[in-house]
Amino acid sequence: MRYKIVIDSCGELLDEWKQDEHFESVPLTLMVGAEQIIDDETFKQGEFLHKVAECPECPKSACPSPERYMRAYDCEAEHVYAVTLSAELSGSYNSALLGRNLSLEDHPDKKIHVFNSRSASIGETLIALKIQECEEKGMSFEEVVATVEHYISGQHTFFVLENLETLRKNGRLSKVKALVASALKIKPVMGSTDEGTIYQLDQARGMNRALIKMVEQVIEKTADSADKVLAISHCNCPARAQVLKEAFQERMKLAKVVVLDTAGVSSMYANDGGVIVAV
Known part of the structure; x- marks a missing residue:
């Protein structure tokens, strides 16, 4: 496999990505009162919205651990990219970076880049779509990183x-x-x-x-x-x-x-x- 794109679960996945080995969603944890909800394929929006409306406390989220990102990076892909929530809004970016650094200690030749989306939600989706487009064009790892970072700088x-x-x-x-x-x-x-x-x-x-x-x-x-x-x-x-x-x-x-x-x-x-x- 030439490439893999890892997206934290604030970014929505296109339907065709959900069964595609090139993509993996790394879940955040949502907290409503004392209840913890994993933001993965088991998430039920209607139930969640009802719980949030009923709870007097503010719902919160916890970012994935560096170890969880490490597991996502541990693959046969030549090029691995992570797309995370804005570093100004969540610890997900720093966690993904730490996971990358730990992975490189064991596999120093692995090519891994973490993109700070400076966005959230569908903004992350578009960044992943841009990475896919660049990879399908046959760009080098370095070209993909430069092209996508430029794309992020112009996104709103x-x-x-x-x-x-x-x-x-x-x-x-x-x-x-x-x-x-x-x-x-x-x-x-x-x-x-x-x-x-x-x-x-x-x-x-x-x-x-x-x-x-x-x-x-x-x-x-x-x-x-x-x-x-x-x-x-x-x-x-x-x-x-x-x-x-x-x-x-x-x-x-x-x-x-x-x-x-x-x-x-x-x-x-x-x-x-x-x-x-x-x-």
Whole structure:
């Protein structure tokens, strides 16, 4: 096998990747109260969202161990790549790096590179897709790394949340501000910085207006869109994602649009009704 792509479970897998030996998802652990939930193929989104809504505590996540990454790297592939959550949001990147360093102690000639996505969710998916594209073109390991790092530097991630409870519970939004926002039906339009942190781009009263503002932000910040793949992930709202897809296709020239449901970690942060866009 020429290559393998390891993605932490915040990144959604395309259906065709789930049975492909070139791809492996390394699960984070989700914690709702005292319960621990492994973010793997056993994750059930509906049950999880119900538990989060019922729990007064903020849901949390724990990154995979370096040893878990080591096991993923231990394969016959000539080139191994890991894609992780933004290093500014999770310890997954540092864990993957440590796993790489430990692996290289035993196999110093192994070619392993860890990509800090500076994103999350569908942003990681697009990075994995870019790695696959480069490998299928026959690029060298070094060429793939350089091409994908350049791609990451130009990628942008956006999201709009229906429910602000997780942000309130984890202290990113005050109780008063969350209450006012909910009462006035204000929806923040969020984005990621070049370093991979989260900031507010805009806001609107009502989800539909917020989605329109997000579309405008995406168009404004996306140059040469005809050559790009745009991806949408949604938490339990396929109709909303379809409306977004059609809006982008009407207003932008794009190489492709991918739509996926959020996996566990993304579901925890997006919460019921949230949508994420990366391009």
